[in-house]
Amino acid sequence: MKLTDADDILISGAGIGGLTAALALAKIGLGVTIVERSPQLEEAGAGIQLSPNAARVLVELGLGPQLDIIATAPASLSIGPLSSARTLATLPLQALAARHGAPYLVLRRADLQTVLLEAVRKSPDIRLLTGRTIERFTASNDGVVANCRTLTDQITEHQASALIGADGLWSAIRPSVGNAASPFFTGYEAWRALLPADQTPGGIAVDTAEVSLRLGRDCHVVLYPVNHGQFLNIVAVQQARNARELRTRHDWSHAGLPAELGGLIAQAEPALADILKAVGSWQVWSLYDMPVANMAQGNVALLGDAAHPILPFMAQGAAIAIEDADTLSRCLAQVHGDRTRFGEALARYAKLRQRRARKVRKASRKNAKAYHTGFPWTLARDQVIRLLGAGGMMRRYRWLYGWKKDL
Numbered sequence: 001m002k003l004t005d006a007d008d009i010l011i012s013g014a015g016i017g018g019l020t021a022a023l024a025l026a027k028i029g030l031g032v033t034i035v036e037r038s039p040q041l042e043e044a045g046a047g048i049q050l051s052p053n054a055a056r057v058l059v060e061l062g063l064g065p066q067l068d069i070i071a072t073a074p075a076s077l078s079i080g081p082l083s084s085a086r087t088l089a090t091l092p093l094q095a096l097a098a099r100h101g102a103p104y105l106v107l108r109r110a111d112l113q114t115v116l117l118e119a120v121r122k123s124p125d126i127r128l129l130t131g132r133t134i135e136r137f138t139a140s141n142d143g144v145v146a147n148c149r150t151l152t153d154q155i156t157e158h159q160a161s162a163l164i165g166a167d168g169l170w171s172a173i174r175p176s177v178g179n180a181a182s183p184f185f186t187g188y189e190a191w192r193a194l195l196p197a198d199q200t201p202g203g204i205a206v207d208t209a210e211v212s213l214r215l216g217r218d219c220h221v222v223l224y225p226v227n228h229g230q231f232l233n234i235v236a237v238q239q240a241r242n243a244r245e246l247r248t249r250h251d252w253s254h255a256g257l258p259a260e261l262g263g264l265i266a267q268a269e270p271a272l273a274d275i276l277k278a279v280g281s282w283q284v285w286s287l288y289d290m291p292v293a294n295m296a297q298g299n300v301a302l303l304g305d306a307a308h309p310i311l312p313f314m315a316q317g318a319a320i321a322i323e324d325a326d327t328l329s330r331c332l333a334q335v336h337g338d339r340t341r342f343g344e345a346l347a348r349y350a351k352l353r354q355r356r357a358r359k360v361r362k363a364s365r366k367n368a369k370a371y372h373t374g375f376p377w378t379l380a381r382d383q384v385i386r387l388l389g390a391g392g393m394m395r396r397y398r399w400l401y402g403w404k405k406d407l
């Protein structure tokens with residue numbers, strides 16, 4: 001067994017949340033080790049929207065120039081029915097960004113992961129150990145001692161003053177903070193694909209200026225450009241047909257058979273249906289949810305999906321993980337590197353973030369109902385969207401996109 005030097009912070013999981021947390025903690029002068037189960041970091045899942053509340057944190061971490069290169073800032077988000085090309089309302093994303101002082105971006109998740117990884121690798125205060133899983137750990141007021149298993153079945157021991165579980169939906173750290181909740185299957189599944197621009201039907205140019213949200217019965221579709229219009233990112237969310245099977249399955253992403261999307265495609269207006277039919281390969285995610293419960297106990301805390309998976313009806317899961325990272329570093333900065341006070345800092349972090357995550361989770365669940373409702377409720381929903389218009393929507397979501405910091 002190899003004993004490593006003691007770190008300030010040990011992070012389990014190098015997803016968007018874990019990597020951002022490492023950068024934020026290194027920025028305040030803490031030494032961080034990240035242990036990541038996968039031997040290589042491959043970010044599946046096509047595209048991602050980064051709203052101003054999250055983009056601000058990344059810009060403050062110095063990643064603005066890299067984001068400028070890899071991301072697109074669309075002009076607007078248009079909302080309309082799946083069954084027609086009508087627009088009910090348009091949210092001006094660049095005005096939203098200007099109002100909140102940070103960009104609204106769309107990009108490939110793999111590109112975001114690469115930018116975060118490069119920054120992590122450049123930091124002398126962060127060590128990234130891939131192909132390692134925390135098997136067990138003991139935590140006390142003095143810190144944490146964790147045993148990790150490598151891919152070659154060696155056990156390494158890591159000491160740190162605090163452990164952050166950023167290990168995603170099926171977190172192994174979660175039970176240790178007194179959080180007995182388990183994710184439950186919601187009945188929704190998300191189909192994701194990237195369609196190369198030159199494969200769009202009839203060579204339709206990918207509109208780099210727009211994110212499009214189309215609402216159907218028990219389903220919706222989101223489209224946006226990534227790689228500056230070289231690809232169209234497509235997310236189609238529908239009620240899962242094989243709900244019972246998925247409910248018991250932890251392998252939550254698999255290749256999708258296009259025929260299973262037939263009902264949704266049948267609802268879509270012809271141009272959109274053609275786009276959906278042109279997709280060669282879909283990846284499907286079963287969508288899980290979980291109430292927000294304890295996020296910290298002693299010197300152990302949770303971050304991102306490990307603490308609060310959020311349904312993607314507001315595109316906020318990664319954004320809230322990025323916010324978590326910011327607040328975590330601010331809370332630890334407040335105790336000035338005093339390791340004896342890390343538990344106090346984590347308790348403060350948890351309290352602040354539980355409140356925020358609950359609010360975002362609730363709003364996402366509410367959107368899930370509204371997006372997928374059927375006739376005649378669609379009449380009322382569409383009327384509300386029309387009446388709200390751009391100004392109303394900007395006001396309605398000021399609390400979300402206008403977030404700047406928790407303290």
Ligand SMILES: Cc1cc2nc3c(=O)[nH]c(=O)nc-3n(C[C@H](O)[C@H](O)[C@H](O)COP(=O)(O)OP(=O)(O)OC[C@H]3O[C@@H](n4cnc5c(N)ncnc54)[C@H](O)[C@@H]3O)c2cc1C
Pocket residue numbers: 012013014015016017018035036037038047048049050132133134166167168169170171172190191192235285303304305306310312315316317318319320321
């Ligand atoms: C269809 C869909 C669309 C979405 N769109 C958006 C969007 O547009 N905008 C947005 O903000 N969010 C979006 N999200 C949500 C977002 O993808 C997640 O909330 C976010 O990726 C969570 O990041 P994370 O770092 O917390 O967890 P993860 O990305 O799950 O990372 C966890 C990491 O921990 C590692 N790990 C797991 N177990 C262990 C272990 N025992 N030891 C060591 N390492 C371990 C994993 O390998 C992984 O690398 C979407 C989600 C879905 C399903």
